[in-house]
Structure formats: C-alpha cells, structure tokens
Amino acid sequence: MKTLLILVFSPVIGGLIEGAFRKVNARMQTRVGPPIVQPFYDLLKLLQKRPILINNYHVLMAYAHFVLMATALATFLLGGDLLLVIFFHGMSLAFLAMGAYSLRSAYSHVGATRELFHILAVEPPLLLIAVNIYMNTGTFLLSDVFETQRLVKIMPFSFLALIASLPGMLRRSPFDVSEAHQEIIGGPEIEYSGPFYAPIYLAKWLEKVLVAAFIGIFFLGSPLIVVAIATSFILVLALDNSTARLSYWDMVKITWVVALPLVGANIFLNAQGVL
Amino acid sequence: MKIFELGKAKSPWILHYNTGSCNGCDIELLAVLTPRYDVERFGMLNKGNPKQADILLITGPVTKRCRERLLNLYLQVPEPKVVVAVGTCSCGGGVFRHMYNVENGVERVIPVDVYVPGCAARPQQIIDGVVKALQILREKGRALEVPPHLKKIVRGREGGIDRESLLEDLRRR
Numbered sequence: 118m119k120t121l122l123i124l125v126f127s128p129v130i131g132g133l134i135e136g137a138f139r140k141v142n143a144r145m146q147t148r149v150g151p152p153i154v155q156p157f158y159d160l161l162k163l164l165q166k167r168p169i170l171i172n173n174y175h176v177l178m179a180y181a182h183f184v185l186m187a188t189a190l191a192t193f194l195l196g197g198d199l200l201l202v203i204f205f206h207g208m209s210l211a212f213l214a215m216g217a218y219s220l221r222s223a224y225s226h227v228g229a230t231r232e233l234f235h236i237l238a239v240e241p242p243l244l245l246i247a248v249n250i251y252m253n254t255g256t257f258l259l260s261d262v263f264e265t266q267r268l269v270k271i272m273p274f275s276f277l278a279l280i281a282s283l284p285g286m287l288r289r290s291p292f293d294v295s296e297a298h299q300e301i302i303g304g305p306e307i308e309y310s311g312p313f314y315a316p317i318y319l320a321k322w323l324e325k326v327l328v329a330a331f332i333g334i335f336f337l338g339s340p341l342i343v344v345a346i347a348t349s350f351i352l353v354l355a356l357d358n359s360t361a362r363l364s365y366w367d368m369v370k371i372t373w374v375v376a377l378p379l380v381g382a383n384i385f386l387n388a389q390g391v392l
Numbered sequence: 393m394k395i396f397e398l399g400k401a402k403s404p405w406i407l408h409y410n411t412g413s414c415n416g417c418d419i420e421l422l423a424v425l426t427p428r429y430d431v432e433r434f435g436m437l438n439k440g441n442p443k444q445a446d447i448l449l450i451t452g453p454v455t456k457r458c459r460e461r462l463l464n465l466y467l468q469v470p471e472p473k474v475v476v477a478v479g480t481c482s483c484g485g486g487v488f489r490h491m492y493n494v495e496n497g498v499e500r501v502i503p504v505d506v507y508v509p510g511c512a513a514r515p516q517q518i519i520d521g522v523v524k525a526l527q528i529l530r531e532k533g534r535a536l537e538v539p540p541h542l543k544k545i546v547r548g549r550e551g552g553i554d555r556e557s558l559l560e561d562l563r564r565r
C-alpha cells in the first residue's frame with residue numbers, strides 16, 4: 118500500500134524535485150528563480166498547445182520513452198530486479214534516440230547520436246554498481262536489497278562512481294551533450310511540441326526520482342538518506358554552474374576512466390574482504 | 393478552467409528572432425535573462441526552438457532576406473502564441489525606415505500583439521511588454537491562427553507553407 122502511494126505520487130515528487138532544481142540553480146546564479154511549482158505550470162501549458170504532428174512513429178517513441186521510464190521507476194519502487202530497472206532505463210533512452218532518428222532534422226539526428234553515446238557513458242557504471250550490490254547482498258532483487266542497512270559503508274567507492282556519473286544521468290554540464298540547449302537546442306527532443314513534448318517532460322521528472330532512489334539505496338536505514346540525496350543533487354548543480362560542456366567522446370572517456378575503475382576497486386576490495 | 397489558464401500565463405517560453413537589427417535591442421533582451429532582471433521568475437525560458445515557444449520576441453526592421461524566415465518561424469509556433477515587437481525598428485522601421493532593403497516593421501509580415509518601442513528598448517520595458525503579452529496569451533485558444541493576408545499560402549490544417557505562393561506573395565509587395 119505504501120509503495121503504491123509512492124508510485125502514484127512519484128510524478129508529483131519528481132515535479133517538485135525539478136522545480137527545486139531550477140530554484141537552487143537560480144539561487145546559485147544570484148537570481149530569484151521560478152516558483153517551485155513551475156514545472157507543473159509548464160506541463161499544464163504544454164497540454165494546451167495545438168498539437169503539431171510530424172509523423173506517428175516520432176510521437177509513439179515519445180510515449181514509449183515515457184512508459185519505459187515509468188516502468189523502470191515502478192520496478193524499482195515495487196522491489197523488482199535491479200538489472201531490469203537499468204535495462205528499462207537504457208531502453209527508454211534508446212527509444213528517445215529512435216524517435217529522433219525518424220525525422221529529417223539535422224539537430225534531431227545529432228542529438229540522437231549523442232543520446233546513444235549518453236547511454237554508452239551512463240549505463241556501464243550503473244551495471245557494475247548493480248554487480249557490486251549483488252556481491253554484497255547476494256541478490257539483484259530490490260525487495261531484498263531494501264532489507265540491508267547502510268550499503269555505503271561497504272561500498273564507498275561505488276557510491277563515488279555513482280556521484281561521478283550523476284551529471285551524465287541528469288544531463289547537466291559538463292555532460293549535457295545530448296540536450297545541449299545552446300548548441301543543438303534540445304537535441305532529440307527538438308521537434309516535439311505541445312502535448313507531444315509533455316510525455317518527455319514528465320519522463321524527465323521520473324528520471325530524477327529514479328536517480329534519487331538509486332542514491333537512496335546506499336543510505337538505507339540511515340536518517341541521513343534525504344540529506345545525502347539533496348547534497349548529491351546540489352553538488353551536481355554546483356558542477357553544472359562551474360563547468361562548460363565537453364564533447365560527447367570526452368564524456369564517455371571521462372565517465373569510464375573515473376567511474377569504472379572506482380567500482381572495480383570496490384569490487385576488488387569487497388572480494389578481498391577488506392571492506 | 394481557471395487552473396488551465398494559469399498554466400498558460402505562468403509558463404511562457406520565448407523564441408527570440410533578430411530580423412536584421414543593429415544588435416542593440418538583442419543585447420537588452422539578453423540582459424533581461426541575467427540575474428539583474430531575471431525573467432525566469434515569471435517562468436520564462438529562452439528556448440530558441442519555435443516548436444516549443446509561446447512568445448515570439450522579434451527585434452529589427454525585417455530585412456527582405458528575413459521575411460520568409462520570419463513567416464516560417466511564426467507558422468511553426470503552435471497556438472496559442474503572441475508576437476512582441478521589440479524596439480522602434482520592429483515597430484515601424486525606426487532608423488531604417490524606407491530603406492531599400494527593409495520591410496518597415498514586423499507588422500508588415502506577421503500580426504503583432506504587443507509593441508515595445510525604444511531605441512534600444514530598455515529591459516524594464518521589455519519585461520512590461522512581455523507581461524502584457526501574457527494577458528493576451530491567457531485569452532487565446534489553440535485554434536489555428538493564420539493572418540488574413542496569409543490564408544492562401546498556408547496548406548491544409550497542418551499549417552505547412554506553400555513555398556511557391558509565398559515567394560510570389562512576397563515578390564508582389
């Protein structure tokens with residue numbers, strides 16, 4: 118019952134997280150910033166715009182992107198398989214790229230290619246972290262993983278790896294290559310408008326909840342769980358405001374060079390029984 | 393419903409297009425986005441994408457090279473939408489009026505809802521103009537909006553442009 122409630126309210130939570138992101142971001146730039154419920158206004162507005170359909174497949178992919186993101190989140194919160202969550206998440210991003218490829222729009226194509234590199238950069242560290250969680254808990258089933266306490270104590274380096282891949286997952290600078298608003302104006306989402314952009318907008322909220330839940334795994338049973346999530350997000354925003362965008366290839370290289378060895382080290386130390 | 397109207401008025405995304413202005417107004421426009429004036433507190437974002445925009449901010453006197461593009465951008469913005477002409481040039485030509493290469497203002501090509509005069513228009517004025525535009529946006533629906541003199545060049549319900557008749561139309565003027 119409790120999980121069901123969380124599931125129903127997760128879009129609301131996601132919207133609030135998104136609003137808080139924009140607010141904190143504005144405060145970091147000494148601006149006032151939009152109200153925290155701004156994303157809900159945006160969504161309402163998007164639903165009222167005149168629909169401009171480009172092709173059916175394109176729109177279908179937007180909905181597929183949303184549905185799979187929601188499935189990933191639901192699987193996570195209802196205690197499903199961690200690997201499934203990661204695969205659903207990756208598939209959801211792939212659908213976005215496929216929709217973008219279905220058009221004759223240069224920016225859309227560039228964005229889709231970068232989206233694929235984005236998947237390439239973000240998913241392997243996540244998978245390795247899942248493997249590390251399996252090593253320590255003996256299961257990929259999240260309902261069992263939820264029973265554990267303070268995984269961060271035995272998996273500190275994996276947690277650092279997750280932090281390192283956070284800017285990528287949240288599409289923040291220096292790794293916001295696929296969206297790149299000043300450069301390719303949204304990339305894969307450029308041609309979506311009005312009500313067809315709404316599912317993509319919603320999926321972004323859900324993705325934020327998913328990322329927050331992923332960070333939460335490490336702090337289960339600790340009162341600091343909310344603080345940890347908030348601190349990681351603020352860290353990402355600070356990085357976002359102080360760095361410039363890198364090329365997509367740099368993104369893959371840096372995420373892999375930093376995150377993968379960190380998880381590898383953690384796996385090694387766990388296997389040796391040091392941690 | 394009240395809440396839907398609120399959504400429309402609270403979340404204007406902007407498309408800024410320079411139709412050959414001297415860049416004075418563009419700089420003021422960008423100043424509006426900086427911490428000092430911070431229009432994001434009204435929910436405005438500079439999207440740079442006509443398909444996701446609600447408010448078209450247009451600077452410049454519309455050079456003849458720009459007409460077609462301006463029209464194209466206008467037709468790509470989904471309804472409800474409003475057009476704000478920023479700067480004296482875009483209101484009626486300004487210092488460029490009656491030059492051989494300009495159209496004397498945005499209204500000659502697309503319908504304008506709000507005029508913001510000034511050379512260059514001050515950031516405060518621009519914000520004022522956009523807030524006025526929001527009230528207009530509130531009342532508009534999502535029915536296809538085609539200015540009367542453009543009726544015949546817009547193809548079908550989708551709003552695609554018939555290029556041939558557009559060029560012919562522009563040549564005739």
Ligand code: SF4
Nearest residue numbers: 413416479480481511
């Ligand atoms: S109104 Fe004046 S400042 Fe603005 S674009 Fe025209 S000439 Fe430049």
